[in-house]
Amino acid sequence: MRPVTKREIVAHLERIGLEPSKALGQNFLTDGNIARKEAALAAEAGLRVAVEVGPGLGSLTVWLAEYFDEVVALEADRRLIPALGEVLAARGIDNVRIEHADALADPLPLERRPSALVANLPYHSGSQILVRLVEEAWFLERVVVMVQAEFADRIVAAAGTRACSALGVRLALSIDAHVAAKVPPVVFHPQPTVWSKLVVADRRSEPLAVTEPTTFDATVRAIRHGFERRRQMLRRALGDDELAALDAVGIDPMRRAESLALDEWVALGRAIATSKGAR
Numbered sequence: 630m631r632p633v634t635k636r637e638i639v640a641h642l643e644r645i646g647l648e649p650s651k652a653l654g655q656n657f658l659t660d661g662n663i664a665r666k667e668a669a670l671a672a673e674a675g676l677r678v679a680v681e682v683g684p685g686l687g688s689l690t691v692w693l694a695e696y697f698d699e700v701v702a703l704e705a706d707r708r709l710i711p712a713l714g715e716v717l718a719a720r721g722i723d724n725v726r727i728e729h730a731d732a733l734a735d736p737l738p739l740e741r742r743p744s745a746l747v748a749n750l751p752y753h754s755g756s757q758i759l760v761r762l763v764e765e766a767w768f769l770e771r772v773v774v775m776v777q778a779e780f781a782d783r784i785v786a787a788a789g790t791r792a793c794s795a796l797g798v799r800l801a802l803s804i805d806a807h808v809a810a811k812v813p814p815v816v817f818h819p820q821p822t823v824w825s826k827l828v829v830a831d832r833r834s835e836p837l838a839v840t841e842p843t844t845f846d847a848t849v850r851a852i853r854h855g856f857e858r859r860r861q862m863l864r865r866a867l868g869d870d871e872l873a874a875l876d877a878v879g880i881d882p883m884r885r886a887e888s889l890a891l892d893e894w895v896a897l898g899r900a901i902a903t904s905k906g907a908r
């Protein structure tokens with residue numbers, strides 16, 4: 630596959646007259662080796678369909694087209710879509726479906742079939758996009774995303790450690806993630822100010838996965854409450870129902886949110902949901 634070069638990206642942007650948008654996190658990947666590695670990591674799971682959020686000018690898309698039978702690419706910026714079509718056509722690629730869609734606001738135009746999510750996510754909205762896709766599109770079984778290094782660290786920090794966060798613990802209910810590579814700003818055009826990291830994750834299976842919606846919502850709410858006051862003891866951070874459930878599962882209310890392991894959050898969420906169901 631012929632990689633998409635920085636020269637090609639700059640030429641397309643000039644021709645369209647497009648100044649990359651900060652709000653849309655338009656930092657285009659100019660390193661074909663990294664793009665190829667991302668596609669290869671995603672393909673390891675043996676899935677046939679890749680979903681890409683924010684294909685931009687195709688740096689990653691061209692490799693996904695090579696490694697997967699089918700690619701569905703959701704791009705929010707309509708102005709990029711004709712140029713993306715040209716990048717693909719110039720390489721004889723015909724297995725990519727480009728959809729003009731905002732992955733945060735629009736209904737997701739995706740079929741419910743086992744797929745991989747692969748994306749170089751926009752910096753500012755990357756966390757919201759990831760949470761939405763992971764939680765709403767349960768058929769995305771493998772996730773390979775490039776995100777800001779600091780966000781990557783939050784995603785992979787295990788519950789019960791000092792570095793963990795509400796967002797990371799929430800995501801950990803659904804996926805099991807690790808960092809596969811650290812990526813410098815120089816491989817993007819325009820260059821961002823911070824480093825990125827490549828995160829690889831697989832969907833969790835039972836018993837840790839919380840698939841029942843009431844339990845899931847109760848768990849997420851308890852995590853949010855716990856971390857809103859992460860320096861305080863749980864007895865000051867959680868609501869009355871949550872504290873009763875904490876007692877029922879035998880977790881000491883003098884502990885702090887950051888000390889709870891993932892299975893403790895899940896047990897707490899289940900107890901809250903059960904007590905609600907009993908009322």
Ligand SMILES: C[S@@+](CC[C@H](N)C(=O)[O-])C[C@H]1O[C@@H](n2cnc3c(N)ncnc32)[C@H](O)[C@@H]1O
Pocket residue numbers: 653654655656657658659682683684685686687688689690703704705706709730731732733734748749750751752754758
């Ligand atoms: C970091 S760039 C990556 C572009 C390309 N994949 C690459 O690696 O060069 C992020 C891309 O996401 C698009 N984008 C931003 N917000 C989006 C959203 N909410 N839904 C879909 N695409 C979005 C941007 O227009 C841009 O193309």
